[in-house]
Amino acid sequence: MSILYIVLALVVLQRIAELVYSARNTRRLLARGGVEMAAYQYPFFVLLHGAWLASMALYIPPATPPNWSLLALYVLVQPLRIWSIASLGPYWTTRIITVPGEPLVRRGPYRFFRHPNYIVVCTEIGVLPLAFGAVEIALVFSILNAALLSWRIRVEERALLARRSVD
Secondary structure (H helix, E strand, O other), rough: HHHHHHHHHHHHHHHHHHHHHHHHHHHHHHHHOOOEHHHHHHHHHHHHHHHHHHHHHHHHHOOOOOOOOHHHHHHOHHHHHHHHHHHHHHHHHOOOOOOOOOOOOOOOOHOOOOOHHHHHHHHHHHHHHOOOOOHHHHHHOOOOOOHHHHHHEEEEOOOOHHHHHOO
8 A cells, every 4th residue: 555545544534533523522512502603614624624635545646755754744733733632622623613601721732822723734734735746736725725714713713702701
């Protein structure tokens, strides 16, 4: 099996594990009175990430040797992803869900950045295709991701505004 397919399989497994964790947290947050904001955005993110992975599997020749430095950069941002998810704990989801009256999480990377996981995602979407020489995939999906994230962050900031005043 090629390095490309091994890497993509690991990324897919990571994403599946995150979706399972997110779904569990989503159910619990909604049961506690959480409110989902802009649910209509969610399918666009699922489509973007699925198409990103599929495009690499379909358009990058399997025998393409990786740029090990860029692959290492991809791996090096994973601790920030894990730290972000762990810091939010039961509040982490792939959706925008807010529980009215709950204080905002201000530990971990959230002490320094409002959206640290998005830094990771932006890095991943650009760097992983570049690690296999797919400049076009990196460029197209980075632009699409930036557009979606700018939309999502505006919604998240509005959703969290009331909770910021609780702190």
